[in-house]
Amino acid sequence: MSHVFLEMTMTLDGFTAAHGVSLEHPLGIDGERVHEWIRNSVFDGTVPRDSDAVVDTGPQRIDREAAERMFESTGAFVIGRRTFDVGEGPWSDDPVFEGRPCFVVTSRDREPIVRGGSRFEFVTGGVAEAVERASAAASAASVCVMGGAEVARQALAAGLVDEARLHLVPVLLGGGSRLFPDSAANRVELETLSVAQGAKATHLRYRVLRPEAVE
Numbered sequence: 001m002s003h004v005f006l007e008m009t010m011t012l013d014g015f016t017a018a019h020g021v022s023l024e025h026p027l028g029i030d031g032e033r034v035h036e037w038i039r040n041s042v043f044d045g046t047v048p049r050d051s052d053a054v055v056d057t058g059p060q061r062i063d064r065e066a067a068e069r070m071f072e073s074t075g076a077f078v079i080g081r082r083t084f085d086v087g088e089g090p091w092s093d094d095p096v097f098e099g100r101p102c103f104v105v106t107s108r109d110r111e112p113i114v115r116g117g118s119r120f121e122f123v124t125g126g127v128a129e130a131v132e133r134a135s136a137a138a139s140a141a142s143v144c145v146m147g148g149a150e151v152a153r154q155a156l157a158a159g160l161v162d163e164a165r166l167h168l169v170p171v172l173l174g175g176g177s178r179l180f181p182d183s184a185a186n187r188v189e190l191e192t193l194s195v196a197q198g199a200k201a202t203h204l205r206y207r208v209l210r211p212e213a214v215e
Contacts, residue, residue: 002135005163006155007070007146008179009034009201012168015176016149026086028176034169037063037200063198066167071098075141076134077118078127078155081106083147084120091115101137103130105151127154149179157185161208164190168202 010016011034018028027034040063077097084104087096092115099117110122123130127145134143145155155161190206197203 002138003142003162004131004160005142005144005165006152006161007144007165008152009167009169010179011171011173013172014178014180015173016179018173018176021086023086023089026090033171037198038067040200059199062196063200066198066203070144073142074100074144075138076100076143077102078130078134078143078145079104080148080151103134105130127151128158128160131160149177156188164206164208166204168204
């Protein structure tokens with residue numbers, strides 16, 4: 001089995017998206033703030049990317065490196081059906097996943113499609129099957145579980161995740177899709193690997209401890 005890591009951005013009050021997620025509002029109504037750190041991780045939008053005027057400051061560089069790290073060792077992605085549905089339009093044929101295969105956890109079957117150089121396969125057997133298939137496709141590379149919150153929780157509860165990478169955005173959204181519910185079926189212990197303060201988010205990395213390592 002490949003190394004599996006969870007990659008999620010959430011607000012200080014624990015939400016990954018605002019209320020009203022739809023095709024028109026992929027991150028909910030006024031929820032773009034959640035992923036602002038990704039959009040601004042390289043430049044602030046006031047000058048072209050290739051301009052000599054772009055200054056890669058320390059905190060901004062930390063955000064950029066956190067965004068780039070997701071692809072460093074990743075061979076395949078696992079995402080939820082809602083993430084795919086709201087992303088399919090905006091992604092279009094852009095290489096959003098840089099050509100890596102993606103496995104979509106869903107209850108609604110669909111034939112595989114190719115977008116932006118990535119093949120999307122739809123898995124109706126649950127998140128464990130999706131991770132297993134992604135692991136086979138990734139070979140020796142890692143599997144990244146990203147979006148949505150329900151898929152992330154299922155992967156953690158099933159003991160499929162080796163590492164959690166959480167990007168904490170300093171805003172209280174007040175409602176929406178919560179990453180961690182008020183109660184869970186089982187306790188998960190984490191070991192801190194690193195903490196990095198970027199310009200728009202705090203980047204946290206944790207090792208997910210197996211039950212035998214906690215005892």
